[in-house]
Every structure is written in C-alpha cells, then in structure tokens.
Amino acid sequence: MIVIGIVGPPAGGKSTVARQLVEMGAVWLDADRLAHQVLNQESVIEALVGYFGLEVLEEGKINRKWLATQVFGDDLESRQRLQWLEAVVHPPTRLLLQQKLIEATKNGVPAAVLDVPLLFESNWDVYCDQIWCLVTPLQKRQSWLHERGWTVEELKKREARQLPISEKKRLSTHILQNNGSSEELRSQVAKLAAKIGLPVPNSKKPNFSSESSFDAYSPIDRSPVTPTDRNEHCWGKRVVPPGSHPVE
Ligand SMILES: CC(C)(COP(=O)(O)OP(=O)(O)OC[C@H]1O[C@@H](n2cnc3c(N)ncnc32)[C@H](O)[C@@H]1O)[C@@H](O)C(=O)NCCC(=O)NCCS
Numbered sequence: 001m002i003v004i005g006i007v008g009p010p011a012g013g014k015s016t017v018a019r020q021l022v023e024m025g026a027v028w029l030d031a032d033r034l035a036h037q038v039l040n041q042e043s044v045i046e047a048l049v050g051y052f053g054l055e056v057l058e059e060g061k062i063n064r065k066w067l068a069t070q071v072f073g074d075d076l077e078s079r080q081r082l083q084w085l086e087a088v089v090h091p092p093t094r095l096l097l098q099q100k101l102i103e104a105t106k107n108g109v110p111a112a113v114l115d116v117p118l119l120f121e122s123n124w125d126v127y128c129d130q131i132w133c134l135v136t137p138l139q140k141r142q143s144w145l146h147e148r149g150w151t152v153e154e155l156k157k158r159e160a161r162q163l164p165i166s167e168k169k170r171l172s173t174h175i176l177q178n179n180g181s182s183e184e185l186r187s188q189v190a191k192l193a194a195k196i197g198l199p200v201p202n203s204k205k206p207n208f209s210s211e212s213s214f215d216a217y218s219p220i221d222r223s224p225v226t227p228t229d230r231n232e233h234c235w236g237k238r239v240v241p242p243g244s245h246p247v248e
C-alpha cells in the first residue's frame, strides 16, 4: 500500500483531491473528521469545559464555530489556547488515524490518502511515501469560501497558524496547481495516480462524501499496486529529495 499525504492551504482542495483518489481505489483518511470525532468524546468535552467554560458547549456538544474564534488569532492568548487544544485533541486523533492506516493495510487497498492539514507540523509526513502539495491562489479559495461560511479573515487566521506554503512545497514530493476547474485538478491527480499504478477511471464517477468513503473502500480495484521504490517502507522516515520540485 502506498501512503499519499495531501497538504496545501486551508480550503485549497485537499478533500477534493482525496475524493478523486477514492474514485481511483484509494481510501481517504480525513484528519479533520477524526478530530471532530475526538471533540465528541466525553473526557475531551469535560476537559474543554474545564478550560473554556460552559460557553464552549451548544446543546451539549462542542461549539466548533465559537471555539474557532477563541483559538485562531495572532495574539498570545489565542496562540496559547490553540496550543492547549492541540495538546488535548492531537494524541487521540493520531491514535484513530493509526488504527485507520492499519485497517487499510490489512484490507489490501492500493493506496491510503492522508488528508491531514497539519501533516508536517504534527510529523505525519513520516508515514507518507509521497506528499502532494496543492498550490491554490487566495483569490480562488475566496471564491469557494461561501460554501463553508468562512470569511476571508477566518481563512487567513487559520493559514497563519500553519507552516507557510513555501515550506510545504519544499518538503513535498509533488506539486499540484489548483488554479482552474476541478476537472483540471482531476487530470493532474490522474497523471500522478497512473504513475503509482492506481486504476484511473475514464469517465467521471459520482462524488464520494467523506462519510461514505471513510470506512468503505472503492469498488474499482482492490489489488495492491506494483511495488515502487517509495512504497516499500510505509512506516520509515520519508526522504525529502533535494532541490525544488517540478510543477506537475
Ligand atoms: C478549532 C476547531 C474546533 C474549528 O472547527 P471547524 O469545524 O471550524 O474547522 P475544521 O476542524 O473543519 O478545520 C478546517 C480547517 O481549519 C484549519 N485548522 C484546523 N485546526 C487547525 C490548527 N490546529 N492549526 C491550523 N489550522 C487548523 C485546517 O486547514 C482545517 O482543514 C477545530 O479545527 C479543531 O478542533 N482544531 C484543533 C485540532 C486540529 O489541529 N485539527 C486539525 C487536524 S488534526
């Protein structure tokens, strides 16, 4: 099984690429979704109420929209709150992600896609054979934002808490330019997928939601890919190739 990490700026198209790879037989591991599951755990809710007060709750659940206003900011207090939140949420999220990776390996899927926004920041890159970095202009992301109800300011605040895109590019093995349609993005994804032996469908397949793709694997082809020099050591430290990376 080959492990592909997807990175990029917030709202840069990581999930879109993951969905496209699911259509090509990969399994999608969505760290945001797993972190949301962790936020539903009783012990985590108790810890958050202890730290943030009852305001963090809405109808007994963590109010993520409110919490985002408390942790994404440039001031010292916000940064300390984010650090605290990550220290609570990341370890159980890591455990869930590890379990899902092991499950995918056992199921013999050809590829697992790690859709982890903080892939480098949380050292998840060590699990990856390849890392694909999306380069997506702010203007494009702005035009897609309305779907998730964020303002540009919210987007920028989150981005400021992540590794700069220049660093993400430098540390990645492939770069995808997401500055056109999703079909244009798909053709870049298909090219890279073909290189690692994933079955690329000719026609457009229906979209898989994170919900449905998370535990269910694509029915297209479950046979393992031919081993390449990079996919034989899924659990070893990935070696970052020297120099800059060609635009794919
Ligand atoms: C603050 C929370 C409640 C806001 O929830 P919300 O539903 O608004 O956002 P969601 O979780 O879907 O994240 C959307 C995007 O925000 C950005 N983002 C989320 N957490 C972080 C973070 N700790 N640092 C920088 N950017 C982040 C990412 O680009 C992510 O894809 C939530 O993001 C959270 O609990 N974050 C801390 C846990 C974490 O680091 N998650 C990232 C994956 S491990």
Ligand SMILES: Nc1ncnc2c1ncn2[C@@H]1O[C@H](COP(=O)(O)OP(=O)(O)OP(=O)(O)O)[C@@H](O)[C@H]1O
Binding pocket: 008, 009, 010, 011, 012, 013, 014, 015, 016, 017, 032, 117, 144, 145, 147, 178, 179, 180, 181, 182, 183, 185
């Ligand atoms: N090339 C594209 N053409 C049109 N819409 C796009 C394109 N790429 C992404 N989008 C849209 O932009 C929005 C953000 O994309 P997506 O959710 O894939 O980003 P993301 O990187 O996973 O975001 P985050 O990690 O911050 O949650 C979505 O509504 C998606 O449909």
